[in-house]
Amino acid sequence: MANSVTQLKAGHGGRISHFTDERIAGKLMTMGVLPGSRLRVVRISPFNGGYYLKVDGMSIVVRNDEASNIMTTLDAE
């Protein structure tokens, strides 16, 4: 079962399984956010505008639109 990042609570995470939008996938992947990357939601922004994520140890922020396209599976670690 894959969940979108917007369904995760702060502190939770998993591995990225796929993206639901190719255009957003293209952008995220150039920054190193890839299928198979470890992802954790660090914090939801003030005013609920975006997500502070840790992806393979890299801190990255995305807007809600982008976050809802990132699908994760529960971490096996």
Added chain:
Amino acid sequence: MHKIALAGNPNSGKSSIFNQLTGLRQKVANFPGVTVEKKSGKLHLPDGEEVMLVDFPGAYSLYPNSEDERVVLNVLTNPDDENFPDAVVYVADLTGLDKHLLLLTQIKDLGLPCILALNMADTAEQEGIIADNDRLSVFLQMPVVTVSGRTGANIGALKQAISTILQSEKINTPLYQPGPVEQNTLRKVQQSLGIEQPYRALLIAHHAEKLPFLLKEEKAKVAKICETEGFQGLRLQIAETMRRYQIFTPVLQAAIQKKAEKTTFSDRLDSVLTHRIFAPAIFFGVMFLVFQAVFAWAAYPMDWIESGFGFAAELLKNKLPAGWLTNLLTEGVLSGLGGIVVFVPQIAILFLLVTILEEVGYMSRAVFIFDKMMQQFGLNGRSVVALVSGGACAIPAIMSTRTIGNWKERLITILVTPLISCSARIPVYTVLIGFVVPSDRVLGIFNLQGLAFMGLYLLGIVAALGSAWVFKKILKSSEPSWLMMQLPPYRWPVWRNVGITIWEKTSSFVLGAGKVILIASVILWGLASYGPSAKMEAAEAEAMLIAQQKNLDETATGNLVAAHKIEASYAGHLGKFIEPAIRPLGFDWKIGIALITSFAAREVFVATMATIYSIGSTDDEATIHDRLAEARNPDTGAKVYTSATAASLLVFYVFALQCMSTLAVVRRETGGWKWPVVQFSFMGILAYLGSWIAFLLLS
């Protein structure tokens, strides 16, 4: 001269390396046709050769997501481009190397000789990261040098590597092997456009539509090829990106030794600084301190500059023979120069503080905190920085919008920033609030005048956000708005970078905007000192007569003559000419003159009023206040300055764009006169309507 490109991801510390290599021998320009900044500088190599180093904008890949990244693609796929490099120094952050190599592998596949500079060696060492450079070098077929932009460690070795690579043979096997569809497409593009380099042909197949160097026919040919071959750009791009990571990730895992991840200092700091509730409060606290510092620290040097220029003008007046040339020099040129230089302390201090916040990594957090709120108004999280800085001075604030990637969001930020009340409005506010608002206390602690002051600032903020919202609805943009941004770890600033940034911004203000201000001041001086000669002489004679009758002393006579002359001057005529237009706002021709002269800069208002009402000392606000209060209409005997007039004038100064420097800077940042004209007009209309309403309500 050989050209060397400096490329790398944003946050790779590329600019530190650039500063280390070139020092202050930098030139700032734009890449042709776009407003993306291009820095270049000469570099002496150990073998005596001199090469040109060009700093490319930070980019993640050759599949661009912003104007900055597009420049990198446009140049690197066009060997005829004036900036096309002979070799590339690729800067990557050693502490996060697994996410930094995508662009390098693409540049390498274009057949360009590359050097990999592993930056942040100092931090990597502290974090216990060890890199096997030989292994990376063999895999990537390029020299690998570990450097530190902060300490300057190994910069010599990097220079040596540049020397060597310019003389050695190119050995380059592409890392990425295109699939069948890509192969077929790129071969046809190669034949059709006469391109040799395969990856270049592939990138042209992907991006032909938007590549500026291709002819229309060429674009059509490529589009045709892609269609017949079933070339699905986006899908193939994703597959290529995935494949590249699959190729280099295992090599990196073998070549880099890393300690297990743990909660870092940055993470702990972020849990406070990006906290959902505390973060906005902390941000405003920080900005308040910045604002205070700009105010408090800049006041002294600004005083010195003003008195310095005043002294120089006095000196010239006494030494040079009296005449129009001396007047032009002292009142036109010198005061114009003073008007430019006086902004330097504010600009320098604001950039000192903003650059420190940027270098430390705090600014990207501010973007995260306010992005949502700003989006509602068609702005970007990064606009917060500009809007807050605008409270000190719009000029550096507008220059700081260069970090906003989306053009529409950047443009709106530039357009509305001057509505935030800047420090130059303070003298005008001070004089006029005295009329409207009694100096009483409310609830025992709040001074009513102080509250009015705050009200004017709020009025500016509301107007800025409101106009932004309107522009958001009017302006069309094909560029999608999105935010994906890496938050760099908090780092101690590199002082060298801070210093160079301040130097660069300040000098570009003085040289760029300075020219326009100087020319306009000279014109304004001419308007205020000259008029139809018969009338000017008559005015002077009349003033002398009155002075004799009233038995005035020498200073008072001089002041009276100046007052009568300005009325007879072209500026006076202009003031009378526009009087019918500003009458509905409650202004007479004298205020008209002040409005015209304060177009040069708002603070001139007080000085002009002083001249018109023949007060010798310009900085005595209390005297002006008294004179204005006494002023009466000669025909009706009614008071000219009622509280309605003063309120109307206040609203006018909140909204109107009376600052040549701002217009000059906007022209430079937007690359033409269109946007400064739009900005001047909408703010003018806003000011006129606002004043009219204020006058109607109060009179």
